Amino acid sequence: GENVEQHPSTLSVQEGDSAVIKCTYSDSASNYFPWYKQELGKGPQLIIDIRSNVGEKKDQRIAVTLNKTAKHFSLHITETQPEDSAVYFCAAGHSGAGSYQLTFGKGTKLSVIP
């Protein structure tokens, strides 16, 4: 099955700095790579995703890059703000019969210091 490694497990940055979270996956059949933000007591919120036919995707302060050859993908948050503080999960999966079987990384606790 799929195995997703995520680093670092904790990350502290000053407000305004950038944050980078990295993930690797093992299953070459995986073709969908979402990132989720989870605040305390809430469900995961999809913040950005990328598919295997794309190398990079950007949405305002958030960007994701994918290197299929290396089986590596990363989340980049620029101009961090205190409200970015949360746990971030990467995930990898492939679609079958109209659904996804996602495997999650262990999460990164991001703290943005004002």
Next chain:
Amino acid sequence: DTEVTQTPKHLVMGMTNKKSLKCEQHMGHRAMYWYKQKAKKPPELMFVYSYEKLSINESVPSRFSPECPNSSLLNLHLHALQPEDSALYLCASSQDLGRQGGEAFFGQGTRLTVV
């Protein structure tokens, strides 16, 4: 509307009780999922329903019984649970886009405590 609604938000049940968790979405998504999340851990997939049919069961104990009455509703029936089953239970749904799936959206979860 990208909302997945789960009820109840919190549930405390004894080991001999029978209870059900409910999940609802009105986005027209044809895939629905149950995940289990322990504290400080990532979500773990339990069940996948695709077009109201169970397509994946990740070797979940039979004390958890999923049900998909229609394309908008997903239930998880609980019976004879153990204290170690205490966790946040998350429902998610995604759209079938043909050769590729759509984004998976999660509900806020049901915080289950087994006493």
